[in-house]
Amino acid sequence: MKTVRVAVVGAGVVGFSTAVCIAEALPICSVTLLAEKFSPDTTSDVAAGMVLAEVFPDIPLERQRRWFKDGFDHLLDIAQSEHAPEAGVLLTSGCQIFKEVPAEMKPFWSDIVIGFRNMTDLELKRFPNHKFGQAFTTLKCECSIYLPWLEKRFRKAGGRVEQRKVNSLQELSNNFDIIVNCTGLGSRTLVGDNQVHPIRGQVFKMEAPWLKHFIRDGDGMSYIYPGIHSVTVGGTKQVGDSRLQLDQGDSKSILERCRKLEPSLRKAKVLEPVGLRPGRRSPRVEKELVELRGRQVPVVHNYGHSGWGVSFAWGTARDALGLVRQCLHEMPLQAKL
Numbered sequence: 436m437k438t439v440r441v442a443v444v445g446a447g448v449v450g451f452s453t454a455v456c457i458a459e460a461l462p463i464c465s466v467t468l469l470a471e472k473f474s475p476d477t478t479s480d481v482a483a484g485m486v487l488a489e490v491f492p493d494i495p496l497e498r499q500r501r502w503f504k505d506g507f508d509h510l511l512d513i514a515q516s517e518h519a520p521e522a523g524v525l526l527t528s529g530c531q532i533f534k535e536v537p538a539e540m541k542p543f544w545s546d547i548v549i550g551f552r553n554m555t556d557l558e559l560k561r562f563p564n565h566k567f568g569q570a571f572t573t574l575k576c577e578c579s580i581y582l583p584w585l586e587k588r589f590r591k592a593g594g595r596v597e598q599r600k601v602n603s604l605q606e607l608s609n610n611f612d613i614i615v616n617c618t619g620l621g622s623r624t625l626v627g628d629n630q631v632h633p634i635r636g637q638v639f640k641m642e643a644p645w646l647k648h649f650i651r652d653g654d655g656m657s658y659i660y661p662g663i664h665s666v667t668v669g670g671t672k673q674v675g676d677s678r679l680q681l682d683q684g685d686s687k688s689i690l691e692r693c694r695k696l697e698p699s700l701r702k703a704k705v706l707e708p709v710g711l712r713p714g715r716r717s718p719r720v721e722k723e724l725v726e727l728r729g730r731q732v733p734v735v736h737n738y739g740h741s742g743w744g745v746s747f748a749w750g751t752a753r754d755a756l757g758l759v760r761q762c763l764h765e766m767p768l769q770a771k772l
């Protein structure tokens with residue numbers, strides 16, 4: 436019998452991953468996912484969706500490795516299954532190139548992705564402005580396909596979905612025993628976290644079906660990521676900028692930078708979406724007790740993934756599941772009956 440009512444707030448890649456993990460692992464819980472916006476209108480839908488990462492300064496490296504490995508293994512299983520096309524997950528090979536040899540020549544995820552190696556001088560010849568490069572195979576998870584697939588998986592596990600803006604956690608205190616906050620940038624207002632800020636990202640989705648290999652400049656500013664129906668070409672990382680409209684100057688600069696790396700990028704542009712990454716020094720994945728209408732309500736937070744929410748969503752969702760389990764153990768017995 437389902438007895439504990441869990442609300443997951445947020446329908447991006449972090450919210451749906453977390454909701455699926457809880458609904459599938461904890462049959463004692465009835466899980467409702469509430470969100471103001473759903474696919475295709477979330478930041479996650481704009482993401483290039485590459486499984487890569489940079490280091491978050493405040494999280495022990497071992498924990499980040501676990502998040503990355505959980506996400507990689509989860510998406511690799513999907514990519515290698517019959518579900519790959521309807522889930523929007525694919526294996527992708529290519530390179531990351533650097534103008535200067537980086538201090539960290541082997542990133543922490545180098546032994547989790549497949550076939551990581553340094554590029555040869557012959558391979559680098561193609562990029563005369565770059566001195567060093569890494570070649571490897573990773574995954575691309577296209578959220579505009581993946582999110583509807585996750586939603587189906589969530590409903591199959593008994594989950595319910597409700598479209599609604601939550602203006603205050605108080606609104607949920609009567610109907611839910613545990614609240615899981617996966618609101619990304621929305622956490623700035625919903626839980627008053629001033630550390631959360633927008634990092635604007637503008638990309639192109641281009642028709643260039645002859646491109647099969649990804650190229651990323653290690654400075655993170657220019658990338659070409661072939662996907663299922665289009666190639667994601669980016670980008671910008673504008674801290675504190677919350678404009679959702681296109682910026683023609685950015686479009687020009689992205690094309691100039693990326694055509695230097697891949698001169699064949701001259702085909703029709705398909706779309707130019709803009710998204711606001713939920714910037715934070717490090718993600719917040721922890722629980723707290725919040726007093727709501729005179730009651731102590733457990734709240735599990737899972738937000739602030741900045742530019743790496745697709746890579747880390749499944750890993751942090753599993754940690755959030757662990758925190759919900761702890762909340763269940765700590766709940767008074769009558770709440771579970």
Ligand SMILES: Cc1cc2nc3c(=O)[nH]c(=O)nc-3n(C[C@H](O)[C@H](O)[C@H](O)COP(=O)(O)OP(=O)(O)OC[C@H]3O[C@@H](n4cnc5c(N)ncnc54)[C@H](O)[C@@H]3O)c2cc1C
Pocket residue numbers: 444445446447448449450469470471472473477478479480481482483484485486487599600601602617618619620621622625635636637638669670709710711712713738739740741742743744745746747
């Ligand atoms: C251009 C670009 C490229 C990117 N490329 C990559 C990449 O290659 N790899 C990678 O790993 N990451 C990438 N990212 C980052 C990634 O998109 C984010 O880290 C990720 O989408 C964050 O997911 P989220 O679920 O936390 O947030 P979101 O997708 O923003 O979802 C937040 C959800 O919370 C809901 N919400 C917020 N407030 C409320 C409220 N008060 N009430 C109800 N609902 C609320 C919203 O409606 C939404 O449903 C990229 C981002 C951009 C912009």
Ligand SMILES: O=C([O-])CC(=O)C(=O)O
Pocket residue numbers: 483485487636651655658669670712741742743
């Ligand atoms: O930096 C990248 O390669 C892609 C990404 O995560 C982003 O734009 O946020």
